[in-house]
Amino acid sequence: MSVVTLAVDAMGGDHGLSVTVPAVARMLSRHDHLNIILVGQPEPLAEALRKQGLQDHARITVQPAAEVVAMDDPVAVALRQKKDSSMRVAINQVKEGKAQAAVSAGNTGALMAVSRFVLKTLPGVDRPAICTAIPTSAGHCHMLDLGANVDSEPAHLVQFALMGQALVRAVDGERHPRVALLNIGEEDIKGNEQIKEAAALLRATADMNYVGFVEGNGIFAGEADVVVCDGFVGNVSLKTMEGVAKMIGNMIREEIGQSWLRKLSGLLALPVLSGLKKRMDPDRYNGASLVGLRGVVVKSHGGTSVEGFISALEVAELEARRNVPALIRDALAPEAAPDTGA
Amino acid sequence: MSVVTLAVDAMGGDHGLSVTVPAVARMLSRHDHLNIILVGQPEPLAEALRKQGLQDHARITVQPAAEVVAMDDPVAVALRQKKDSSMRVAINQVKEGKAQAAVSAGNTGALMAVSRFVLKTLPGVDRPAICTAIPTSAGHCHMLDLGANVDSEPAHLVQFALMGQALVRAVDGERHPRVALLNIGEEDIKGNEQIKEAAALLRATADMNYVGFVEGNGIFAGEADVVVCDGFVGNVSLKTMEGVAKMIGNMIREEIGQSWLRKLSGLLALPVLSGLKKRMDPDRYNGASLVGLRGVVVKSHGGTSVEGFISALEVAELEARRNVPALIRDALAPEAAPDTGA
Numbered sequence: 001m002s003v004v005t006l007a008v009d010a011m012g013g014d015h016g017l018s019v020t021v022p023a024v025a026r027m028l029s030r031h032d033h034l035n036i037i038l039v040g041q042p043e044p045l046a047e048a049l050r051k052q053g054l055q056d057h058a059r060i061t062v063q064p065a066a067e068v069v070a071m072d073d074p075v076a077v078a079l080r081q082k083k084d085s086s087m088r089v090a091i092n093q094v095k096e097g098k099a100q101a102a103v104s105a106g107n108t109g110a111l112m113a114v115s116r117f118v119l120k121t122l123p124g125v126d127r128p129a130i131c132t133a134i135p136t137s138a139g140h141c142h143m144l145d146l147g148a149n150v151d152s153e154p155a156h157l158v159q160f161a162l163m164g165q166a167l168v169r170a171v172d173g174e175r176h177p178r179v180a181l182l183n184i185g186e187e188d189i190k191g192n193e194q195i196k197e198a199a200a201l202l203r204a205t206a207d208m209n210y211v212g213f214v215e216g217n218g219i220f221a222g223e224a225d226v227v228v229c230d231g232f233v234g235n236v237s238l239k240t241m242e243g244v245a246k247m248i249g250n251m252i253r254e255e256i257g258q259s260w261l262r263k264l265s266g267l268l269a270l271p272v273l274s275g276l277k278k279r280m281d282p283d284r285y286n287g288a289s290l291v292g293l294r295g296v297v298v299k300s301h302g303g304t305s306v307e308g309f310i311s312a313l314e315v316a317e318l319e320a321r322r323n324v325p326a327l328i329r330d331a332l333a334p335e336a337a338p339d340t341g342a
Numbered sequence: 343m344s345v346v347t348l349a350v351d352a353m354g355g356d357h358g359l360s361v362t363v364p365a366v367a368r369m370l371s372r373h374d375h376l377n378i379i380l381v382g383q384p385e386p387l388a389e390a391l392r393k394q395g396l397q398d399h400a401r402i403t404v405q406p407a408a409e410v411v412a413m414d415d416p417v418a419v420a421l422r423q424k425k426d427s428s429m430r431v432a433i434n435q436v437k438e439g440k441a442q443a444a445v446s447a448g449n450t451g452a453l454m455a456v457s458r459f460v461l462k463t464l465p466g467v468d469r470p471a472i473c474t475a476i477p478t479s480a481g482h483c484h485m486l487d488l489g490a491n492v493d494s495e496p497a498h499l500v501q502f503a504l505m506g507q508a509l510v511r512a513v514d515g516e517r518h519p520r521v522a523l524l525n526i527g528e529e530d531i532k533g534n535e536q537i538k539e540a541a542a543l544l545r546a547t548a549d550m551n552y553v554g555f556v557e558g559n560g561i562f563a564g565e566a567d568v569v570v571c572d573g574f575v576g577n578v579s580l581k582t583m584e585g586v587a588k589m590i591g592n593m594i595r596e597e598i599g600q601s602w603l604r605k606l607s608g609l610l611a612l613p614v615l616s617g618l619k620k621r622m623d624p625d626r627y628n629g630a631s632l633v634g635l636r637g638v639v640v641k642s643h644g645g646t647s648v649e650g651f652i653s654a655l656e657v658a659e660l661e662a663r664r665n666v667p668a669l670i671r672d673a674l675a676p677e678a679a680p681d682t683g684a
Contacts, residue, residue: 137592150534184489184492184577184578192493192574215578215581216578216579216580216581216582216585218581220586220589229578231526232533232575235557235558236557236571236575236578237578237579240579240583243559243561243562243563244562246559247477247479248590251479
């Protein structure tokens with residue numbers, strides 16, 4: 001297996017080094033062909049590596065960066081003021097060809113803006129999008145855009161569809177993934193003008209298994225492999241999922257806590273509940289891809305655990321190994337002049 | 343307590359009479375002050391009443407209607423061809439002042455179109471909306487619009503906010519309900535132009551406890567009492583909730599089914615799971631209000647159970663008793679000329 005190098009923003013997210021460094025340690029022991037460039041403030045980073053006994057690891061390189069993009073930093077600060085941030089320096093590694101992918105748990109808006117500024121979009125891509133795997137009763141699907149773009153035009157939705165299709169072909173090995181548009185009904189007459197026009201364009205798109213509209217509940221029924229939507233709608237849907245799943249989890253805990261009988265019954269229910277947790281675990285689905293850029297960038301949830309950050313690293317490793325940006329470029333601009341960009 | 347009369351489309355929904363008539367029977371035994379006009383095809387309706395021993399019930403009137411709007415009938419068919427449908431005749435009862443509310447499990451598009459055509463909108467209301475209660479960790483909130491309007495303009499979102507506020511004041515007795523706009527971030531700069539403009543209008547609205555933006559996960563955290571959104575976004579969010587809850591339910595059943603040990607542990611977990619079911623039960627939250635019309639119209643889920651249809655009847659009874667349309671009229675057009683409409 002060819003060598004893959006990931007550049008990791010070691011400082012990003014709510015928990016920074018205490019999550020990123022242990023995750024990197026576990027990831028390296030899983031994958032022999034993997035190298036990691038850890039980007040961050042040299043002293044705390046060296047300290048965290050020593051704690052994990054990683055200070056002399058042959059496959060870890062440290063790349064210093066003096067600043068950290070805070071979770072609440074405005075995009076303009078990340079872009080114009082913090083030019084030596086761990087986030088930006090990690091993305092620079094991809095730009096310079098030293099890494100094939102960058103991973104950060106830093107704030108989404110900043111990560112997208114810096115990635116777009118540093119790496120640029122692929123030819124044929126007007127707007128990069130955010131894409132992630134979503135659990136379904138049949139396994140999972142991929143959904144995009146999840147918030148990078150509001151007010152997407154029909155042509156943008158078509159680009160999202162092509163990018164999602166290329167991604168799923170690469171990571172799931174599914175040659176003809178079912179592509180659907182998220183809508184408020186399954187009949188052709190439903191939805192707004194944007195959706196109807198996008199549907200007409202998708203029906204006319206060659207080499208695409210476009211299966212029509214899917215509703216919010218259809219996402220989870222396994223009706224599609226790629227669910228395409230505007231970023232406003234996609235973000236609301238994604239956050240709704242998170243909210244419902246969290247509320248149900250809390251309710252289960254509250255119900256268990258209500259009486260001794262219930263505590264006992266809750267204890268006995270553990271095998272069932274842990275089976276459920278394994279399938280719905282947000283850690284397992286952590287790692288959203290910023291697609292449409294000249295390089296792989298993966299965004300981890302800011303508040304994720306070590307396990308969750310490992311999932312994001314796995315997403316980046318797989319997309320880098322399969323060279324997803326090249327596949328997206330081929331899908332979006334098959335007849336364009338050879339790409340002379342980075 | 344003053345007498346309330348509900349007109350019930352006895353034929354609507356996936357299960358028609360087998361759900362609506364038993365639900366009406368239970369509802370009448372709960373509420374002494376309630377009268378029901380059952381609307382439907384005379385023979386099957388009489389037969390269903392006999393089965394329940396209700397043929398001579400003093401508080402049931404039968405209103406014949408020859409036709410039924412099918413779940414997949416286009417709006418145009420319901421509106422122009424089936425003028426003697428049980429759905430339409432039920433709404434006519436409200437128009438003619440014989441009932442204070444109509445309830446139907448028939449198809450949503452048809453119900454909204456026929457209601458709007460027959461009852462007309464209240465002064466100051468450009469577009470009626472669909473509103474329902476949503477479970478949250480703190481109890482519930484109300485959310486609108488859930489699919490009647492796509493591409494809502496900022497002024498429409500403000501009308502939705504005013505209607506939702508009036509509804510919650512009436513049914514929850516909450517004088518200053520917290521009103522929020524559904525958005526993809528909580529900061530002022532997030533979202534599309536429509537949302538930012540609506541936010542500015544809501545901040546300037548007198549007598550409203552506008553609390554700002556709420557994200558998809560915030561709906562369930564109990565951050566607002568009224569969640570306002572465009573119908574496209576609201577419908578996707580609502581269906582997402584249904585889809586996630588159903589998937590989790592299925593996963594729990596599958597996990598329980600996996601082995602004898604798990605079956606046993608699942609059995610012992612029943613008190614916990616039934617506590618959970620009670621709180622998340624879709625039946626309990628069945629019954630969406632069509633707000634902004636000159637009369638109360640409540641839409642039941644098409645595939646609901648007897649319990650679920652009772653919930654929809656309860657929503658209608660409460661809104662009729664509190665005279666929600668008059669409160670919405672006062673909220674939307676406080677300085678308008680006296681209403682001379684129906």
